[in-house]
Amino acid sequence: MASTIFRSLHTNPCLLHPTALLRRKDVILYCTMRSAQTQTAATPDKVKPQVKVAPNIQNKTLEKASKDYEAVIGIETHVQLNTLTKAFCSCPYNYGSPPNTSVCPVCMGLPGALPVLNMKVIESAIKVGLSLNCKLSFNSKFDRKQYFYPDLPKGYQISQFDVPIATGGYIDVDLPLEYGGGHRKFGITRVHMEEDAGKLLHSEGGSYSQESYERLRLTLSLFWILFVYFMQVDLNRAGVPLLEIVSEPDMRTGIEAAEYAAELQRLVRYLGVSNGNMQEGSLRCDVNISVRPIGNIEFGTKVEIKNLNSFSSVSRAIDYEISRQVLLHSQGEDKEIVQETRLWEEGAQKTVTMRKKEGLADYRYFPEPDLPGVFLTQDYVDGIRNTLPELPETKRRRYEKMGLSMQDVLFLANDVNVAEFFDTTITKGADVKLATNWIMGDIAAYMKNEKLTIDEIKLSPKELAELIASIKDGTISGKIGKEILFELLAKGGTVKGLIEEKDLIVDPAEIEKMVEKVVSENPKQLEQYRGGKTKLQGYFAGQVMKLSKGKANPGLLNKILLEKLNAKS
Amino acid sequence: MLSTLQPPRSLSHFRTNPTLLLRYTSLKPLSSLSSQPVIHSTITDQPQSPNPLPHSQILSTRHSLLSRHLTATQLADSFLARLRLTEPHLRSFLHVSDSVLAQARELDEKIQRNEELGPLAGVLVAVKDNICTAEMPSTAGSRVLEGYTPPYDATAVRKIKELGGIVVGKTNLDEFGMGSTTEGSAFQVTANPWDVSRVPGGSSGGSAAAVSARQCMVSLGSDTGGSVRQPASFCGVVGLKPTYGRVSRFGLMAYASSLDVIGCFGMSVADAGILLYAISGHDRLDASSSKREVPNLEAEFVSISSLDSKPLKGLRIGLIRETLDDGVDTGVTSAVRNAALHLEELGCFVNEVSLPSFSLGLPAYYILASSESSSNLSRYDGVRYGNQVPADELNSQYKDSRAKGFGSEVKRRILTGTYALSAGYYDANYKRAQQVRTIIRKSFKAALDEHDILISPAAPSAAYKIGEKKNDPLAMYAGDIMTVNVNLAGLPALVLPCGFVEGGSAGLPVGLQMIGAAFDEGKLLKVGHIFEQTLQNCNFVPPLIADEVTS
Numbered sequence A: 001m002a003s004t005i006f007r008s009l010h011t012n013p014c015l016l017h018p019t020a021l022l023r024r025k026d027v028i029l030y031c032t033m034r035s036a037q038t039q040t041a042a043t044p045d046k047v048k049p050q051v052k053v054a055p056n057i058q059n060k061t062l063e064k065a066s067k068d069y070e071a072v073i074g075i076e077t078h079v080q081l082n083t084l085t086k087a088f089c090s091c092p093y094n095y096g097s098p099p100n101t102s103v104c105p106v107c108m109g110l111p112g113a114l115p116v117l118n119m120k121v122i123e124s125a126i127k128v129g130l131s132l133n134c135k136l137s138f139n140s141k142f143d144r145k146q147y148f149y150p151d152l153p154k155g156y157q158i159s160q161f162d163v164p165i166a167t168g169g170y171i172d173v174d175l176p177l178e179y180g181g182g183h184r185k186f187g188i189t190r191v192h193m194e195e196d197a198g199k200l201l202h203s204e205g206g207s208y209s210q211e212s213y214e215r216l217r218l219t220l221s222l223f224w225i226l227f228v229y230f231m232q233v234d235l236n237r238a239g240v241p242l243l244e245i246v247s248e249p250d251m252r253t254g255i256e257a258a259e260y261a262a263e264l265q266r267l268v269r270y271l272g273v274s275n276g277n278m279q280e281g282s283l284r285c286d287v288n289i290s291v292r293p294i295g296n297i298e299f300g301t302k303v304e305i306k307n308l309n310s311f312s313s314v315s316r317a318i319d320y321e322i323s324r325q326v327l328l329h330s331q332g333e334d335k336e337i338v339q340e341t342r343l344w345e346e347g348a349q350k351t352v353t354m355r356k357k358e359g360l361a362d363y364r365y366f367p368e369p370d371l372p373g374v375f376l377t378q379d380y381v382d383g384i385r386n387t388l389p390e391l392p393e394t395k396r397r398r399y400e401k402m403g404l405s406m407q408d409v410l411f412l413a414n415d416v417n418v419a420e421f422f423d424t425t426i427t428k429g430a431d432v433k434l435a436t437n438w439i440m441g442d443i444a445a446y447m448k449n450e451k452l453t454i455d456e457i458k459l460s461p462k463e464l465a466e467l468i469a470s471i472k473d474g475t476i477s478g479k480i481g482k483e484i485l486f487e488l489l490a491k492g493g494t495v496k497g498l499i500e501e502k503d504l505i506v507d508p509a510e511i512e513k514m515v516e517k518v519v520s521e522n523p524k525q526l527e528q529y530r531g532g533k534t535k536l537q538g539y540f541a542g543q544v545m546k547l548s549k550g551k552a553n554p555g556l557l558n559k560i561l562l563e564k565l566n567a568k569s
Numbered sequence B: 001m002l003s004t005l006q007p008p009r010s011l012s013h014f015r016t017n018p019t020l021l022l023r024y025t026s027l028k029p030l031s032s033l034s035s036q037p038v039i040h041s042t043i044t045d046q047p048q049s050p051n052p053l054p055h056s057q058i059l060s061t062r063h064s065l066l067s068r069h070l071t072a073t074q075l076a077d078s079f080l081a082r083l084r085l086t087e088p089h090l091r092s093f094l095h096v097s098d099s100v101l102a103q104a105r106e107l108d109e110k111i112q113r114n115e116e117l118g119p120l121a122g123v124l125v126a127v128k129d130n131i132c133t134a135e136m137p138s139t140a141g142s143r144v145l146e147g148y149t150p151p152y153d154a155t156a157v158r159k160i161k162e163l164g165g166i167v168v169g170k171t172n173l174d175e176f177g178m179g180s181t182t183e184g185s186a187f188q189v190t191a192n193p194w195d196v197s198r199v200p201g202g203s204s205g206g207s208a209a210a211v212s213a214r215q216c217m218v219s220l221g222s223d224t225g226g227s228v229r230q231p232a233s234f235c236g237v238v239g240l241k242p243t244y245g246r247v248s249r250f251g252l253m254a255y256a257s258s259l260d261v262i263g264c265f266g267m268s269v270a271d272a273g274i275l276l277y278a279i280s281g282h283d284r285l286d287a288s289s290s291k292r293e294v295p296n297l298e299a300e301f302v303s304i305s306s307l308d309s310k311p312l313k314g315l316r317i318g319l320i321r322e323t324l325d326d327g328v329d330t331g332v333t334s335a336v337r338n339a340a341l342h343l344e345e346l347g348c349f350v351n352e353v354s355l356p357s358f359s360l361g362l363p364a365y366y367i368l369a370s371s372e373s374s375s376n377l378s379r380y381d382g383v384r385y386g387n388q389v390p391a392d393e394l395n396s397q398y399k400d401s402r403a404k405g406f407g408s409e410v411k412r413r414i415l416t417g418t419y420a421l422s423a424g425y426y427d428a429n430y431k432r433a434q435q436v437r438t439i440i441r442k443s444f445k446a447a448l449d450e451h452d453i454l455i456s457p458a459a460p461s462a463a464y465k466i467g468e469k470k471n472d473p474l475a476m477y478a479g480d481i482m483t484v485n486v487n488l489a490g491l492p493a494l495v496l497p498c499g500f501v502e503g504g505s506a507g508l509p510v511g512l513q514m515i516g517a518a519f520d521e522g523k524l525l526k527v528g529h530i531f532e533q534t535l536q537n538c539n540f541v542p543p544l545i546a547d548e549v550t551s
């Protein structure tokens, strides 16, 4: 019985996902160039935030009231770095490995084991810090954050406290057009490095977040004894490097918050420092939210929301929470809003109390004595700065200048791999608008149907450029071009090769022969043509094409045909 | 009979076995074959003259094996025999290896095959039980880790094994190194070989007593606030605390990470130095270990015959004035003043030097060490290993495991440290202690800019009675006054016996502490070696083994 309850608490990605896909149907693939499972999934733009809000809250009073209040939203994001080994030991980390198969004395916190910093963590932190326009601390350090929890093997987490590696930056965000678009700049308070904790399991192998564990403890005391018996800790994730990115409380709506998170995901993927996958927990967002009457300078009481596994849940949870708090405010019950941590329940589409905060937790931070200070040199930082790729914001602005529409810009820049594909295609000389159309049209549709990412299709940017050129110069018709495209997508190969395979007639002499044959067999039409009925060119062209069984190069055909028709003989 | 080694606790019936004694003394004639003047190759440590000079057991072992005067098995046999005889009185070991003789035999086969030997081949090393050993339990003297065997060797242990050393067993200590008497062990109390009614000092009391009673040749200890140096002083052996970072801490169960170092015990300065040389160097598993190159410390042990009458001419020695103040036993003070005179005779220029911040060290040390320990000991929560107490609530599981697993001194320090790091108290405690630490570091730096070496007593008194300070933690803490400053400054220090005070049947040894500049262990060893080789009228073999051999 206990296990049934455990299962129902476990966020089931299979249940979650189909709805997310459905909701996305109307907007073609905006954020999802990756495969269906890896989603960039439920991107905010697909979500009509009000739809799911519980009806008792969504009433006219509320709508009226919400005009008088504004929400203040800040986000703490944990980004799991994809370094080859963990932060302080040489264990690899692979999501989904069997429990406790990627552990060693260091990440298990065995007596006598010591942490040694993986320098890749610093490198990733600097990349992210620079990309978020932060000021770097050239002289920072690690600290111990102390608390007891079974998933924390040492009884403390190695983190950064008073001197984070990066502070005081900002991030540029373009809001989705479906929500009116617009550009925003959100402040970044700090970026710091820390290590991840393990995961709690029970004996049947399901996994639980710390939140559901905590909830169980509070709500299911009857089963608590059983739970402790079955409890296990999987330390595979313990010691995996994280960056905690804390935003300023600059966001006002669920959409802004979700887009902020989506931009962070884009950024870490562009930088290649994380896979940014929310459902695997590589990108985790905790939202802080308060509501205040418009015009007030003081913040309202802050509530933290956890368990947000997609951008759409970020957006919906915030909008739900705003409604809940506005309602309490408007009914004069704002005392009911207490400082607490609430969980987003995907099934019920609402937030529920997880734990009330009784004063501030005292983590008894102190400098980590096992690790030396982190000292950066200007040369080292400059070296990293010089290797930074073009970032999403820069790319979007460049695409804009290239004359692309905002919709095209957002689509292309959304996924680093799509953007790279596009950029390479352009570099190979393809027409910008045509390349955009092909990628956003047939190629995107193909990827969606086949559930492939742009890296997995067989078409290369070079061949797309070749294809566009071949159509443009009339070597092949648009119709043949499309046929060739789908063959390239599925099987690969080259445009030239496929044209040859199709036995297309590109030899001018051969086409000339056919033209001469058609012209000589239609003396009457020729006479009419020469008499001024030039529309008949189409007739002749059709006949030649018919004769070639559709394989004649249309450009050559027309060129030679015109010469013959207009020849004074 | 000798080959079936049992844990020492069950071996009291071996005590008066005459065959063991016979065998032990029968090895003696072989030892006289040594030809080197400094390096006596006696393995019995029996007085050969009224005033035998300390010799290097490691070098004589090397010499005996290479010249084939003795086999490794014979050597191991003789030490194990003595271990069995003395252990019921001393209880210095928590675990004795059952593979010592097998390893010795293996070594003899290698010698037979003319294979190359490591510099520590056949050297019998005891290891403090807070240093991890893969094949032996490692409990740190705590119930929390009762029965725990680590999956890996500490780097220092690994190096010893790689160089041919044989780990004899794991020695007793104050739980997690927290204490100055070894009475804080959860398992047993170790006695001082000079007077079994007295403490051996601590926390490395087991390692010091084991070397003093020749139960092993050398041993490893750990020194966070004096835990190698004070027991060396109490037991009349040489104790060497290296510079912080000189030896990898990987595998040393952390007490206070920024102060902990692994240190060495030997019957002579040379042994302590050779052992240090073996375990020193950067370790990629310890980010706080230094990348500095380790000079060949063995080169410091010049033969006594090559010394002129003033071998330490021109050396500037500073006697720390604050260490001779009230509260230090007069016997200790006069032993140290005599040692200073001896150094002057050797050509040194000795003057008194004042370190005004000296007395600040003790409170700063206890705040920092307790703070770090409160964090380092968090991992012993009963969730993963050790002494898990069944409980129906997670919080009470933590509470129960920790309440039953930890002794009172450990709890006292965890509580102190937790308090010192708490919000609102941090600045007045931890932060202030760090500031004091900086001041102390600077004042030592200044003193060592003007002196080659600073000297002081190693402890304010000689060994006191078991139980004497057990219920007076403040009195026990006060005994650390001579040593904690050195840890705060991260400096190397050598303690070697320099005289006696009255007590016990043969007097009680007094240790002299020599403090050097960071990473200058070489100078300490050189001076210490000459000091010990020229010290007259002192015999630092404890009565316990002298009696048993002659009886």
Ligand SMILES: [Zn+2]
Binding pocket: A086, A089, A090, A091, A102, A103, A104, A105, A106, A107, A108, A239
């Ligand atoms: Zn590991």
